[in-house]
Amino acid sequence: MDFSLSNEQNDLLNSLNNTIHDYDDNYWLHCDNTSKYPIEFVNTIAEGGWLGIAMPTEFGGSNLGVTEAALMMMLISEKGGMTAASSIHMNIFGPSSIVKFGTKEQKERWLPNIISGKTKMCFAVTEPDTGLDTTRLKTKAERNENYYLINGRKIWTSTAQITNKIMIIARTSKRENGNPTNGLSLFYTDFNRDSIEARIINKMGRAAVDTNELFIDDLKAPIEDIIGEEGKGFSYLIHSLNPERILVAAEAYGIAKNALERAVNYANERSVFDRLIGKNQSIQHPLAEAWAKLESVKLLILKAANLYDNNKSCGVEANAAKFLAAEYGMEICKQAIATHGGMGYAKEYHVERLFREMMIPYLAPVSQQLVLSYIAEKALGLPKSY
Amino acid sequence: MKILVPVKRVIDYNVKIRVNSEGSAVETNNVKMSMNPFDEIAVEEAVRLKEAGKAEEIIITSVGDKGSQETIRTAFAMGGDRGIHILNDSNTEPLAVAKILKYIVDKEGIDLVILGKQAIDDDSNQTGQMLAALLNWPQATFASKVEVNSSELKVTREIDGGLETLKLNLPCVITTDLRLNEPRYASLPNIMKAKKKQIIEMPISDTGVDSSPRLETLKVEEPAVRSGGRKVADVDELINVLKEEVGII
Missing domain, CATH: 2.40.110.10 (Butyryl-CoA Dehydrogenase, subunit A, domain 2)
Known part of the structure; x- marks a missing residue:
């Protein structure tokens, strides 16, 4: 069992990281404050060919798996939160029913424009x-x-x-x-x-x-x-539910990682009573716990993605990944605000924005409770409860 | 025109450099490695020349351990066409690199070599100049602008107090300064295409170049920790401290 990323995956993340480097915290804060769609960011992503990450090569895509798409969304939400992720999310997973069930004529008519970003x-x-x-x-x-x-x-x-x-x-x-x-x-x-x-x-x-x-x-x-x-539309829809859950889990992971990093930086800078607050175990331990939780949920997200990419059933794993990423994500965002004290409530420290955005993977695309009902039924063999 | 762009794998410029526990070298284990930033500029310039129809082929080369192939692939994703990897697990000094590059230039019939002016790890700033001397070719170092008109090149370079423009003929050697261009970020489709481009691997012994080190590193140490400053009450006290304690006035 090898847990390391491949060279290709590393290359891809390095290049993506460079590509979106200029979209900094202030950009995302400004978008959030003014309800401005991040069109510049979306164009940059489209120009770099990233929208086609999981689309077939004959239409301009790169034919990679949900694993790579998840890694990409982790990085994008780590940099720009849910605002960045949601601005392109639909183009990444939405067209999969066209890819799987559309005719050749439909794919030729639709996919190139989706991949190039011309179609929203x-x-x-x-x-x-x-x-x-x-x-x-x-x-x-x-x-x-x-x-x-x-x-x-x-x-x-x-x-x-x-x-x-x-x-x-x-x-x-x-x-x-x-x-x-x-x-x-x-x-x-x-x-x-x-x-x-x-x-x-x-x-x-x-x-x-x-x-x-x-x-x-x-x-x-x-x-x-x-x-x-x-x-037959419902069965086509079902097909894209698991990839969507995996991507939403990846996005929640990225947001939480972003929040944790800010909390750690603040704990390393802020001095109270003549000592860094990061020296206090009441500050340290929750952040250490957050790190451990994020590492564990990342494994589950990538496992679910790997199962999907290998055409194995991944419903339980995809749902569990979304559940844990959202549970941990909420706790971690809250802890990130608490670590900042009063400053955490100020928009310029960004953690309150991440906290608000974390509610989305908590509520969507399926409630935490329904995920549990599903796991109870499918993984544990308990009677269907809904 | 055939362009050769040598690229060096170095510790990523964002990484905080640490000295290894023996104090003999900089720690490279589990450290993020990237292409030397000046070499990225060299690759970008070559790709722009090719896009402008002024070059037919861009050959990327790197001297180093197996990991150097990743750096060559990064250059492929930017637009390099094929690669030559000279395998050497130990450090290769600038003169040996220059000799290896001469070997490749002769073998491949290269018209133009574009190199980064220096690598950010050892800051030697020697390879380009040595290569030009070995080949007996004209050189334009620290280029901030390159214009190609068939076999004639106009190169602007930054010097103290202004800009100097050189005219030189192919074949020649150019080394890049920071302001020559802004390297592109590889697009996802180009990263995918880069996987299929060919790298020829060659042990350093095949080049016939003696790469045994001529320099011996005695010791590597971290810079002294900066001690904190102190506040003085007024100018008089400052002068007094500088006179009596520091002794510089």
Whole structure:
């Protein structure tokens, strides 16, 4: 068992680190304070070809695995927090259902623009009344001769303000109790603002990357824009859930690492009662514990990614990684603020921003509680509880 | 035009340098290594010449242990075409490196060698000049601007009190100063392509160059720890301290 990164992985991280070096703390603070989408950062990432990290080479990607994508997102969130991660997150994992289930024509039509950053896409799954119980979603797509007419409401769709494509799941036939996942279809189509109204949801953190409620009225999706077979959309969606959990875990890890580093630096600089506060065990021990937790969760994240890349089942590991990364992440961000004392509450020390952003991996893409229910059922063989 | 760019693997410039426990050398175990920053500038300049249609091929070379191949690959990701790795596990001094480079220049039919003006580990600042002498080629050191017009080069170099512009003909040797260019960051697709580029590995003995050391390092030690300053009450006290205690006035 070799726990070291390959030369190629190291090269990739070094180069990425250099590439994003100029986007410093002040940049991210400014984006957060002014709700400014980090377009310069996104362009830099796109120009460097990083959006295509896990996309096929024939469309301009680099065909690496979720492992490399996770390493990349760890570094990006370590530098720019959830603001940086979320600004590109969807382009990294979102198109995987197109890669797996799209036709050759669709891939040629869509993937190059996603990889080059020309297309910004958003992902519309969750609805105001359905949440995680996806099969009960109410958005409908009715088949006409050469298009589907989509109507409904979605919520928690990020980047919809700047997006030009939408990946959306909708019912194309009635829900059957015996087979509730049947009849949902997945579309990737133009984000037509004449038919979709995107209303910003003001939220606790990550103001720079907008999150929205979508009101969709008579959106026409050409039949060429349905992914795979009609009615099978849910199974396509399931396919990208584990990579998403792994990436979210990686992002939570990066944010926590960022917070820990700041806490350590502060503990090494700040003197009270004529001694560095870092000399106090009440300061040291929680930070040492944070280090240990981060090391352990990093292993689990990379293990889940490795299983996925080797086509092995990784549901339990991916969920557990997201659970632990978010639990530890919350504790570590809180501890980072506490280490800074009152200064931790000031925006210029950045830890309060990281703390606010850490709530996102805590709540999404699935709640901590549902992760536990899943692990209880799948890893321990306990009865399904939901 | 064929360009040769030698690159050296050195301790990353961000790393805090530590002396090993024997006091015989700088600690390199488990230390992050990178390409010498001046060499990155040399690679960048070569790649720009190639992009401008003024060069056909960029050959990257490095003298050092197995790890040097990683540095060659980094240069590939920036745009180098193929590599020659001269394997030598012990330290190679500038004169031996210059002789090895002459061997490669002769063998490969190189028209232009672009080197970093010095490496940030030993700061020797000798290899480029020695290579030019061995080849009996013109040299332009500390270049801050390079213009190529077919076989004629105009090189601007920074000197005390201003800029000096040299005109020289190919073949020649150029060493790079800090302000020549800003090296690019390798894109992900180029990192992937770099994996497929070819590196020829050659033991140093094959070059026929005697690389036995001519210098002996007696001791390596960390700089003395800075002692804290002190405050004086007024100018009179300062003068008094400088006179009586420090003894410099």
